[in-house]
Amino acid sequence: MQHDIASVLIDRDRIAQRVEAIAEEIRIDHERMAGPGVEPEITLVPILTGSIIFVADLVRMLPLRMQIRLISFSSYPGKSTSAQAGTFQQALSTLPESLEGAHVLLIDDILDSGQTLRVVGDAIRERRPASLKSCVLLRKLRSDAMAAPVDYVCFDIPDEFVVGYGLDYDDHYRNLPDIVTLKPEVVASREAES
Ligand code: IMP
Ligand code: MG
Numbered sequence: 001m002q003h004d005i006a007s008v009l010i011d012r013d014r015i016a017q018r019v020e021a022i023a024e025e026i027r028i029d030h031e032r033m034a035g036p037g038v039e040p041e042i043t044l045v046p047i048l049t050g051s052i053i054f055v056a057d058l059v060r061m062l063p064l065r066m067q068i069r070l071i072s073f074s075s076y077p078g079k080s081t082s083a084q085a086g087t088f089q090q091a092l093s094t095l096p097e098s099l100e101g102a103h104v105l106l107i108d109d110i111l112d113s114g115q116t117l118r119v120v121g122d123a124i125r126e127r128r129p130a131s132l133k134s135c136v137l138l139r140k141l142r143s144d145a146m147a148a149p150v151d152y153v154c155f156d157i158p159d160e161f162v163v164g165y166g167l168d169y170d171d172h173y174r175n176l177p178d179i180v181t182l183k184p185e186v187v188a189s190r191e192a193e194s
Helices: 012-034 052-060 088-092 115-126 143-147 184-193
Strands: 005-010 041-048 065-068 103-111 131-140 152-157 179-182
Touching: 005 152, 012 041, 012 052, 012 103, 012 131, 012 152, 041 052, 041 115, 052 065, 052 103, 103 115, 115 131, 131 143, 179 184
Parallel strands: 041 065, 041 103, 103 131, 131 152
Antiparallel strands: 005 179
């Protein structure tokens, strides 16, 4: 696995520092929204599988009363490294029927085309939450990602395919502690196999 890495884009220490800073921003915003003397309560909606490591770290830095509603969604099936039509129905069926009155925070690993946040965000809005904010670990520096509405971004990165810290290629590499790029021949040989 280590041999497949081309370069480390963001190391584990930078990730940890930034996750702590974003958690603090989220805490302050939600305390402000709740108002003085009211305990804020938040409903996290993390999108599986890519956000698992990020969410595990984020929630432990976030001292707010919370519920966690995991949902599943995939727009990069298997060995593809660009978005395909997502399996929308599968994702939406796992959302609670009503989110009325909830302060929802939608969490994804990476904002690429913006399709995932848009589709899941629309489904959440239909369930009438009191507020909806969105948070991503990474955002790619490409025009559609930069134009997509999002409230919290840990890092903006070049428009390259990355893995690690939850992000996968064909479901591999999620356990790498740093965010890295893969050697081109690794991606090419795996795409040829599929
Ligand atoms: P979007 O719907 O195009 O914004 O894509 C978001 C989803 O695509 C993410 O949840 C990831 O699962 C996947 N994705 C996009 N870019 C990458 C990447 O560089 N590495 C791994 N997965 C990615
Ligand atoms: Mg993925």
